[in-house]
Structure formats: C-alpha cells, structure tokens
Amino acid sequence: MSEQKLYHVAVVGATGAVGEQMIRMLESRNFPVGELKLLSSARSAGTKLKFRGREYTVQEAGPDSFEGVEIALFSAGSDVSRKLVPHAAAAGAVCIDNTSAYRMDPETPLVAPEVNPEQIARHKGVIANPNCSTIQMVAALKPLHDRYGIARIIVSTYQAVSGAGARAVTELLRQTEELLAGRKPEPDVLPVSSLPVKHQIAFNAIPQIDKFQDNGYTFEEMKMVNETKKIMGDDSIAVTATCVRIPVLRGHSESVYVELKSDYELDDVRSLLSNAPGITVVDDPASQRYPLATEAEGRPDVFVGRIRRDLTHPRGLNLWIVSDNLLKGAAWNAVQIAETIVNSRG
C-alpha cells in the first residue's frame, strides 16, 4: 500500500459563513489534510475552531501566513484576496479563491468541476470559484448545452441571506424577531453592507444584490452573465439575470428559462439531467415534489425540478434550480476543485 500524500491547507476567512463550511467539507470529505492553518481578519483572530476533534486557534492573515501552504482556500472578500492571493501563490500554494477578485481575469481558470474541470490544469497559482448563483445554474445547464446548445437564458433568482455572509443571517433573524414582537426593525446590513441605504429583508424581497452598474444591472446580475459564458467556454450564450434577495437562510432558488439551439424531447432532458454528475432531479408535480431551499440545505447536490416545455417557444424550456449556496455555491465547489487537484497528482 502506498502512503497517501497529506497537504498543508490554509482557510482564509475561516470564521465566515463560507469559511466555516469549507472546514466542515474538508472534514466530511476526508480531505488529505496534513497541517491546517485557519486565518482571518485581525478582528476574528483568536477564535477557536474545531477540525477532526482538535481545536485550532484562528490567526490573523498576512503576507507571511503562507509558508509551506500547498492549498489555500480564500473566502474573506475580494480586497483580502487581491492583497493576499499573490503572496500565497508566490509561497507555492494553489489558491482557490471564492471571491470575485480573479474570476474574470483571462489568466485565471473559473471552474465548476461538473462543467470545465479541464481548466484546472492551466492555473498559474489561482483558480477562481464562480459566484454561488452562477455555479448551480451552469452545473444544471451543462448537459443541455452539450446536447442541444444553449442560445439564451433568462433567470430570476430567489437568493438566501447567507450569500451575503454571517452578518446578513443574523440580521434576518433579528429583524424577524423584532417584527414578530411588533417592533419596526432598523435594517443594518442588506442589501449591500458598504452602501448607505439599507432595506428590511424580513418578510420582504429586495431586487438588489451587490452594487449597480451604469447599465442598470447589478454586479451580481452581470456575474451571472459573464461567468456563465466563461465557464461554458461559449461567448454566444445570451444571459439575462434578475437577482433578488428573499428571507431564506440557506439555499438559492432560480427560475430559469432556457432557449435551446435544437429541438428536444422532454423525456431526454429529464434523463440527461438525471444522469448528470452532481445533479438530482426532484420533479413529480402529481405528488407535489420539486426542489425546495429548506430541503437542499446541507446537501452538496444541485436540485432541478418543474421541468416543463415552454408553451410559447418550440425550443424553450423552464426549470426550477435549487442548491445550498454555502456548499455547491461556495465551500463544496472549492473543496471539489481541491480534490481534483489532489487526485490529478495521485
């Protein structure tokens, strides 16, 4: 028996909503971790976190944190990634970055392992993890694109607050408690913590995720447009997105209209999706079965249902796509990339 190589792994943003799930995924997937380094901002440094029953003290992340690190998972915001990823890469680590910092950089692979795993090999120290709302959509649409070609996507999202981090989760719970107690809540975090105007998220739907661009779309919406093209490797796919935050804790849902390039049979679409890696079809209207955010929570798959022929376009198709935004939308996709790297070195 050959001994398995163990890796020196760092998690940057270890105390955040995604960082916490990254640690859980490394654990549950039995990732070959030798040494583990948990890093965070100065504010959260000193926090104690458990991994495989052992307690780790979170340290402040800095340019010198990465000596000996072989795989670094980043989820501490774009500014932190822009500042520290170059140091980690220079120290020899492969950085898997969950922020938007490097996603559209032509030198950086943007990878959803179900879609374009072959891109991993061309990395130059950084592999970008796509945006949560993009990952689940491209994972579900890839088998359809391979078979029929996708001409056009029109997507409206129903996104959980955990996509905006742990503070947004606390905010939804606090606002909800206040409203149930008959008090008017003071919004403090959403829609965008760095912008001046805040809106109530409890019992509401906010059609703004991230800042607005001059074209009237938000950065989140344009991420879905641009990242989909890059991951699918096809600039001709037309994507229109409307991204909306709703009072859900975990699990993004998406109402997706797809226009295929060639005719399809609904049964073939079902069987393509049922056989696709990482996809679970939940689609039985007669027994009221369809994907639900609450049922996706804690599970790694992308769930697809409400699969139905568009009644107005011969090559139109409508889908309801749900996944745990902290897992497949973030931590699991990142660890999946790390697994692919490790296995290719096998």
Add this chain to the structure above:
Amino acid sequence: MSEQKLYHVAVVGATGAVGEQMIRMLESRNFPVGELKLLSSARSAGTKLKFRGREYTVQEAGPDSFEGVEIALFSAGSDVSRKLVPHAAAAGAVCIDNTSAYRMDPETPLVAPEVNPEQIARHKGVIANPNCSTIQMVAALKPLHDRYGIARIIVSTYQAVSGAGARAVTELLRQTEELLAGRKPEPDVLPVSSLPVKHQIAFNAIPQIDKFQDNGYTFEEMKMVNETKKIMGDDSIAVTATCVRIPVLRGHSESVYVELKSDYELDDVRSLLSNAPGITVVDDPASQRYPLATEAEGRPDVFVGRIRRDLTHPRGLNLWIVSDNLLKGAAWNAVQIAETIVNSRG
C-alpha cells in the same frame, strides 16, 4: 345640488383577508353605500365587523341573501361564487367576483380598470376580477402594449402568503415563531390547503401556487397566461409564468421580461409608465430605490422599477413590478370596478 344615489352593497366572504380589505376600501373611498350586508360561511357568521363606526353582524350567505342588493362583491372562493353569483345576479345585483369561477367565461368581462374599463358595460350580471398576480402585471404593461405592442412576456413571481388567505398568513407567522424558538414547524396550509402535501413556507420558497395541470404548469401560472390575453384583448401575446410563494405577508413582486414588437427608447418607456394611471415608477438605482413589497403594503398603486434594457435582445425590456395583492390585486380592483359602474350611472 342633486342628491347622490346610495347603493345597497353586499360583501360575500367579509371575514376573509380580501373581504376585510373590501370593507376598508368602501370606507376609505367614500363609496356611496346605503345599506351594507356582510356575508360569510356558516362558520364565520355572527362575527361583528365595523364599517364607518357602526357595528355589523356577519350573516351566513345563502341563495336568499341578495334581495335588494345592487352591488355584490364576492371573495369567498370559487365554489361559493359558482353557487351564489347566479342567485345574486337574478336578484338584480351586479356581481364583482374576485374568484376564478367566471374569469374565462366568454360572456363575463374580466376587468382591470386601467386596461379595459370599456368591457364593464357588456356585463350580464357578473364582472370578474382578475387574479392578483395578473392584475399588477397587465396594469403596468398596458401602456407599453398600446405604444409598442407586446410580443412576449416571461414572468417569475415572488408572491405573498396573504394571496392564499388569512390562514396562510397565520401559518407563516406561526412557523416563523416555531423556527425562531428552535422547533420544527408542522406545515398545515401551504402550498394548497386542499391538497395532501404541505411544505414549510417560513424561510423557504415554494414553486407551487394552486394545483398542477397536466402540462406541468400550475393553475396560477396558466391564469397569468390566459387572463393576460383576455384582459389585453390580444391572443397573440405569448406569456410564460413561474409562480412562487415566498415568506412575505403582503405584496406580490414580479420579475418581468417583456419583448416588444417595435423598437423603443428607455426614456420613452419611463415616461409612458410615469404618466400611466395607477402606476408609480420607483426607479433610481444610484440611490437604491426600487419597488419593495413592504413599501407597497396598504397603497393602491402598482409600483414599477429596475427598468432596464435587455442586453441580449434589441426589443427586450426588464422590469420589477410590485403591488399590494390584497388591494390592487383584489379589493381595490373590485371596488374600482364598482366605482366605474356607479360613475357611469351618473
């Protein structure tokens, strides 16, 4: 000065979520009510309700309840309407029916007063109030249809629980309290009270409103398809709908993609909508202003924002449309129809 004629008005379903708002609208609009009769099921009969400071006892609705009634507002479910509307009409009342019972009947006008008020005059005792999710959409799209022609609509909804009645509101609040207290709630009402399977609505998004048809769409989705064509008086408009219940108490939101038949200027669209009756444009991304369910609550208008050119289709346009589903989506639209009738009698 001529004396204003006063009307004998009945509200059927007076103790329901919409019935209650109908009474409030009659009051706040100073509707010329002479006598008022509040009717309900046997279960709710005996309830005391106030109108203009006077207390009324709700009576059980039956075939003989409508003697002398001139205007009857129905919102007690389709079965009740099918059973009692013929009796009310035979007794001489004009019935304004908020259920789906008569909406697609070719003899019955289906009216959103901003869109097709001229249809009211052809009634034969019944005028149907459109479905809540349809009303706000057609009210916002009518000025665009008049000016450019609408070829196609793809809509995804974010619908409040009050659209499913007072029990669904109680259910959302109860489930939310239980979850905050760390208990797992037992769903009891949603998505469809008469169907066996129930799903959690608190902190969730349920892609089912009403029952499923054999084509994979729900009745709610097909209402948006068919009612839009009937109200607009144009069977050529292609409509695709995905209807979703989210944990909001009042106010339906809609992400709407519209494909126009001719080219448009974005400024013209804005000014058409700004000048349209019953429409309020809330659209200033720079100051994070867009329609929100919580801000629409209690207001009669349809709010439109996120007005932006589709980047993938030259005649495509994206909108975010929000309205109080109990007011413009139900009670206010019904009372508005009643006002039109009363005014036309001078």
